[in-house]
Amino acid sequence: MSTSPSPKIVVVGSVAAGTSAAAKARRNTETARITVYERDHDISYSGCGLPYFVGGEVETIDELTPRDAEWFKARYDVDVRTGHEVIAVDPAARSVTVRDLASEVTFEDSYDELVLATGVRSVVPPLPGVDLPGVFTVRNPTDARAIRDWIESRQARRAVVVGAGYIGLEMTEQLTGRGIAVTVVEALEHAMPRMDADMSARVDAELRRSDVDLRVSARVAAIEGDADGVTGVRVGSPDDGESVPADLVIVSVGVRPNLELARQAGVTIGPTGAVAVDRQGRTDVPHVWAVGDVAESFNLITGEPAWVPLGSTANKMGRITGDAITGGTLEHRGILGTSIVRVFDVAVAQTGLTEDQARAAGYDVEVLHNIKPDRPEYLGGKPLLIKAVADRASGRLLGAQAIGGSGADKRIDILATAITFGADVADLFHLDLAYSPTYATTKDPVHYTGMALTNAIHGSAPLITPSELARRRADGEKIQVVDVRSAKDRAKGFVDGSLHIPLAELRVRSSELDPAVLTVTYCNKGVTGNAGQNVLRNLGFEQVYNLSGGNKNYQAWATAHQPNGEDGRV
Known part of the structure; x- marks a missing residue:
C-alpha cells in the first residue's frame, strides 16, 4: 500500500x-x-x-x-x-x-x-477452420453485437455450440428461442460438467427435451466453410466424422x-x-x-x-x-463457487463441494437426493431436486446442487449461507424460513434436507445413492432391496432385483427378509422408504439404508447410464 x-x-x-x-x-x-x-x-x-x-x-x-x-x-x-x-x-x-x-x-x-x-x-482450440467468418466466442459486447448481426443478416437457421458450460448453455437456450436449430458438442460425458454426473445428466435431459441435438463425449475435428462463412462442423475424426450443418458456430470451451x-x-x-x-x-x-x-x-x-x-x-x-x-481493512473471505443458470424450463444451481470434490478432499460423506415441490402443488408447485453433501464426522454441510422449475435460486442461497457460517445439517431444520403457500411448503425443501441428513448422520437412518448401490452390487456384496410402494406405483417402474413388500405389509412379511443382510428400502422419493427403514430397524435388522431420492432418482440415474438416455427428469 x-x-x-x-x-x-x-x-x-x-x-x-x-x-x-x-x-x-x-x-x-x-x-x-x-x-x-x-x-x-x-x-x-x-x-x-x-x-x-x-x-x-x-x-x-x-x-x-x-x-x-x-x-x-x-x-x-x-x-x-x-x-x-x-x-x-x-x-x-x-x-x-x-x-x-x-x-x-x-x-x-x-x-x-x-x-x-x-x-x-476465451480458449480457442487450434481447429482447422476456427478463423472462418461465422465462428464466434462470447466475451464482450463487441462479440455479442457481431453474433446478433450475423444471425440477422444471414438469416441463420442452424448453429453448433462447442462446449456445454454456462455460456454454452445460455447461448443454446437463446439461439433456440430465436428459432435456430442447435447442436451442442461437449467433450465430457455430460453438459454442465462442474456438477456431479447424476445431476448434470438431468441437464442433458432438459436439453434433449427442448429439441437440442446434444452430443456428449464428442469432439470437434474441424470447422468447415469458405471465405463466405462457415457451413458445418465435423464431429469425430477428420476422416470418418459426421459433418453437422451450421450457419454459425459458438466456441465456448472455457476461459x-x-x-x-x-x-x-x-x-x-x-x-x-x-x-x-x-x-x-x-x-x-x-x-x-x-x-x-x-x-x-x-x-x-x-x-x-x-x-x-x-x-x-x-x-x-x-x-x-x-x-x-487506500488504507482500508477489508479482506476476502473465500468462495463456494455458488452459481446458477437457466436452461430452458429449469434452473440449475450449485454451491460448495460436489460429492466428487468432497470425496477427493478426503471427507467421508453422506449424500442426500431430496425431491420436494418448491411450494404446494395446489398453487402450481413444481418438483425441486436438491442434492446435498455433508461430512459424516462433523455433520457439517459441505455442498448442494439444485435443479427445478422454480425455487432453486432461493434454496441454493439459503444453503450457501448455511455453509458459509459452518452450519451442521441439524441447523437447517431450525431455520426460521418465510412460509406462505404461494412461496413454500410448511416444511421447506431446506428443512427436509436438514431432517434427512440429520437422521442419516446423527440418527439411525443412513442413506445410499443409486451409484453406490450399483457399485456395491457389482462388487458382489449381498444386498436385499425392498420396494415399499403400492402395486400401482411399482407397475410404473422399479429398482432391478428388488422385492415388493408394501409398507402396510412390511411388519407381517418381514420374515421373508434376512435381518443379517444389508437391506435397502425405497419408495418414489424417499419419505415412505424412510418409514420402511424405521420399521425394519425397530424389528432388529442390523443394517438398513434408505435409497436416496427413491425410485424417481434411481430411474433418472439408470437412464443417464444408458446410451443417449433422455429421461432423467426431476
Missing part, C-alpha cells in the same frame, strides 16, 4: 473488478489520482447478460453497458481511457507502457500502485486468465493457473495487485486455492483491493 498522501493508482481493465477497485478507492479518498486503462471501448458491462442480447430478451446492448468513461469521470473523478492497451509493465520503475489503439502512439505512465484486472480470454502483464511483472502464478494473491489482493511483487478473474481465490471449506471466474466474485475482489490500497 502506498504511503503517499496522493497516490497514483493505475488500473488495467474496466469490467467488474477494475471499476469496483477504482470506485472504492475514490470513495475512500479524494486525493488519489486514479487512471483506468481499457483496450476495449465498453466498460463496466454485464458480460453474463450478453447471451440474452443475442437472443433478443435484452433489446439493446446499451442496457448491458449503462456506464461509459464520461459517466465514470463525472461520478468518481476517475480517468477511464478506453481504446488504450497496456502492453508492458516495469515493476522496478513502477511504470507501464500504453498504446493508444486509435493513433498507434505509445507512451509511458508511472504508478504508485498497480491493479491488474485483466480478466480472462483462462489473461496473464501476459502479470508474467511481465514477475508475480507468482498460483496452482490454479491464476495470479496468487493474499486476502486483500496483493501479489508477491510490491505495489502490484491482482483482482477479479485474473486472480485466484480460495475455497472457504477446504482453504485451498480456487479459481471460479464469476462476476459476483470479481466485484467483491475489486472492492476489497480498492479499499486496501
Whole structure:
C-alpha cells in the first residue's frame, strides 16, 4: 500500500473488478489520482447478460453497458481511457507502457500502485477452420453485437455450440428461442460438467427435451466453410466424422486468465493457473495487485486455492483491493463457487463441494437426493431436486446442487449461507424460513434436507445413492432391496432385483427378509422408504439404508447410464 498522501493508482481493465477497485478507492479518498486503462471501448458491462442480447430478451446492448468513461469521470473523478492497451509493465520503475489503439502512439505512465484486472480470454482450440467468418466466442459486447448481426443478416437457421458450460448453455437456450436449430458438442460425458454426473445428466435431459441435438463425449475435428462463412462442423475424426450443418458456430470451451502483464511483472502464478494473491489482493511483487478473474481465490471449506471466474466474485475482489490500497481493512473471505443458470424450463444451481470434490478432499460423506415441490402443488408447485453433501464426522454441510422449475435460486442461497457460517445439517431444520403457500411448503425443501441428513448422520437412518448401490452390487456384496410402494406405483417402474413388500405389509412379511443382510428400502422419493427403514430397524435388522431420492432418482440415474438416455427428469 502506498504511503503517499496522493497516490497514483493505475488500473488495467474496466469490467467488474477494475471499476469496483477504482470506485472504492475514490470513495475512500479524494486525493488519489486514479487512471483506468481499457483496450476495449465498453466498460463496466454485464458480460453474463450478453447471451440474452443475442437472443433478443435484452433489446439493446446499451442496457448491458449503462456506464461509459464520461459517466465514470463525472461520478468518481476517475480517468477511464478506453481504446488504450497496456502492453508492458516495469515493476522496478513502477511504470507501464500504453498504446493508444486509435493513433498507434505509445507512451509511458508511472504508478504508485498497480491493479491488474485483466480478466480472462476465451480458449480457442487450434481447429482447422476456427478463423472462418461465422465462428464466434462470447466475451464482450463487441462479440455479442457481431453474433446478433450475423444471425440477422444471414438469416441463420442452424448453429453448433462447442462446449456445454454456462455460456454454452445460455447461448443454446437463446439461439433456440430465436428459432435456430442447435447442436451442442461437449467433450465430457455430460453438459454442465462442474456438477456431479447424476445431476448434470438431468441437464442433458432438459436439453434433449427442448429439441437440442446434444452430443456428449464428442469432439470437434474441424470447422468447415469458405471465405463466405462457415457451413458445418465435423464431429469425430477428420476422416470418418459426421459433418453437422451450421450457419454459425459458438466456441465456448472455457476461459483462462489473461496473464501476459502479470508474467511481465514477475508475480507468482498460483496452482490454479491464476495470479496468487493474499486476502486483500496483493501479489508477491510490491505495489502490484491482482483482482477479479485474473486472480485466484480460495475455497472457504477446504482453504485451498480456487479459481471460479464469476462476476459476483470479481466485484467483491475489486472492492476489497480498492479499499486496501487506500488504507482500508477489508479482506476476502473465500468462495463456494455458488452459481446458477437457466436452461430452458429449469434452473440449475450449485454451491460448495460436489460429492466428487468432497470425496477427493478426503471427507467421508453422506449424500442426500431430496425431491420436494418448491411450494404446494395446489398453487402450481413444481418438483425441486436438491442434492446435498455433508461430512459424516462433523455433520457439517459441505455442498448442494439444485435443479427445478422454480425455487432453486432461493434454496441454493439459503444453503450457501448455511455453509458459509459452518452450519451442521441439524441447523437447517431450525431455520426460521418465510412460509406462505404461494412461496413454500410448511416444511421447506431446506428443512427436509436438514431432517434427512440429520437422521442419516446423527440418527439411525443412513442413506445410499443409486451409484453406490450399483457399485456395491457389482462388487458382489449381498444386498436385499425392498420396494415399499403400492402395486400401482411399482407397475410404473422399479429398482432391478428388488422385492415388493408394501409398507402396510412390511411388519407381517418381514420374515421373508434376512435381518443379517444389508437391506435397502425405497419408495418414489424417499419419505415412505424412510418409514420402511424405521420399521425394519425397530424389528432388529442390523443394517438398513434408505435409497436416496427413491425410485424417481434411481430411474433418472439408470437412464443417464444408458446410451443417449433422455429421461432423467426431476
